[in-house]
Amino acid sequence: MLYVVIAYLWASIWLYLLLGGADFGAGIVELFSSKGNKLHTRNIMYKAIGPVWEANHMWLIIAVVILFVGFPQIYTLMSTYVHIPLAAMLLGIIARGTAFTFRNYDAIDDRWQKVYSKIFVYSSAVTPFFLGIIAGTTVSGTINPQADNFLDAYVLNWLNWFCVSVGCFTVAICGYLATIYIIGEVKEQSDKALFVRKAKFMIIAAFVFGALVFATAAYSGVPLAQWIFGHTVNVIAIVLAIASLLFMWKSLYVSSPVLLRILAGFQVTMILFAATSTHFPNIVLLHGGQALSLLEDVGSPKTIATLAWALLIGSIFILPALFYLMYSFGKENKEVIGHDA
Template sequence: MLNIILFFLFAGLLLYVVLAGADFGAGMLELLSRRKDYERAKRLTYEAIGPVWEANHIWLILVIVILFNGFPEVYATYSTYLHIPLMLMLFGIILRGTTFMFRHYDAIQDGSQRYYSRLFELSSFVTPLFLGMTLGGAMLGRIDPAAPDFYSAYLAPWLNGYSFLVGLFFSAISAFVAAVFLSAETPDDEYHRFLIRAAIIAQVVMVVLGGLVFLAGEMAGRPLLGGYLHSPVAIGTVVLATAAVPFLLRALRARWRWWARFLAGFQVAMILFGWMWVQHPVLIHLADGQALTVTNTAAPEAVQRVLMMALFAGSAFIFPALFYLFKVFKFDNAEAG
């Protein structure tokens, strides 16, 4: 029963990182586009994510609900000691959504569109950044319930180099996924080549940042490399993610849109699964050397049973509705094109 709940927790996080990450990355690609490609990037953002972007937050809600009901102590720790990056992340989501709507539906097209666009693009970068910093803060082991001052309690856990690098890594993932997803949407061959280059560069940045995360973890006393090297499963995830690279490049160049998207999602899944496997069963490391795990923070079995049934019942509604949403705005449009 607990493993089923953990599966839904991982699935929710993965779907949010992939699908919402593609939306966040679209804003970053706008920011990084060449001047001559800027209007094309904006138009592609409207066409690609406009109809479906709001649905992605259902996965964030799912993760929150599972933590609140299934692991209440973990939820309480996140919302207490990591409330600042979480609030900044939520503020980024709100700012991004409002500026996206204002610049698209504003009745008067004037100079304010430029400010809306810049706020949209910057919030698209900082939102996954603070998501990664929150997760990095949970794993670093600087959360101290007995902290004597504000800084030690609410800033030190996440305002550090390790968490910042994890945040940058999540932003790079978003840019990578967006480049892959958007490359299948554009009919423009020149911009298609730009997006392929962006996907390759984002992957290189991910590799570099991943190495820096390992190094920062070693320096901060939270080694990750040893956990990977001593885990055949974790090593396997790295091998599979790496082996998918040439197939992804082939799919991108051949415009095999669904294969490219599947392979990009597969790579992100391997990255997240390897990281969670190495951390298991820990959900949060504490400063005193103890940890909040899936077993010592799990809700009573009666609550787990109800939560599991609710997850299955909710899936019976959510996934068909989501499939229909994508069928209307993605599959049918692709066939029409």
């Protein structure tokens, strides 16, 4: 049963990265759009993500609940020592979620729209940035519960070049996912060209920040290269991701949108796989070589069994409904997108 729970934890992080990530990406793409086509970009993206945006963010809640019910030590250690970026991420989530709703449900269309949009686009970038920082912190071995001063215990574990690079890399990945998603949603060739350009921009950004992650890891003493290149499966995962990316670069225009989405999803999956498989079952590496493990730092067996059943039964209700939601509106969007209403 423990492995069922771990699988759900991984799957919800994965889905949050893919779906929530594409959703954050929509705001990031808008942030980096030129003034001329900002409004056009926004209209296309709103129609594509409107009905499902709320559901995309539920995966984060599922992951957090699994953590605090099943793995309380991991949840409490993170929330104690990584408090500040978690709080920053929360502020980002609040600002983004509400600004998105406000801009769509304000009955009067006036200059307030600009305020909501500003908040929306900036928080769309800030939130995944801090998510990346938090992810970086879990593997950088900098969390030190024995630290006796504020900076070492609560700040310097996440505020370092490596974690910041992971944050930037996450932002680029989200933007990339969004552009690939939208390419499949637009009808007109000019729109397609626009988003192909944006996708290329995001791919370059992801490459630059990805390289930076490796460089800063070496600088900060995180043996990242050794982890990735020391394991055959990880090497395969990364090679496959890069190969499919090169293929995509060539064929962004001509490939079917479904293939593009599958490839993009595949690449992100491989990155997450390489990042998490290396240390499994460890999930948080601490200062001094200790680690928190998904197999050892676990709630009681009865809790795990009940949690696993709750997740399995919940899936029976959620997944068909979610697929039907995405299917119904995906079909509709094909017909309406591309015309500014």
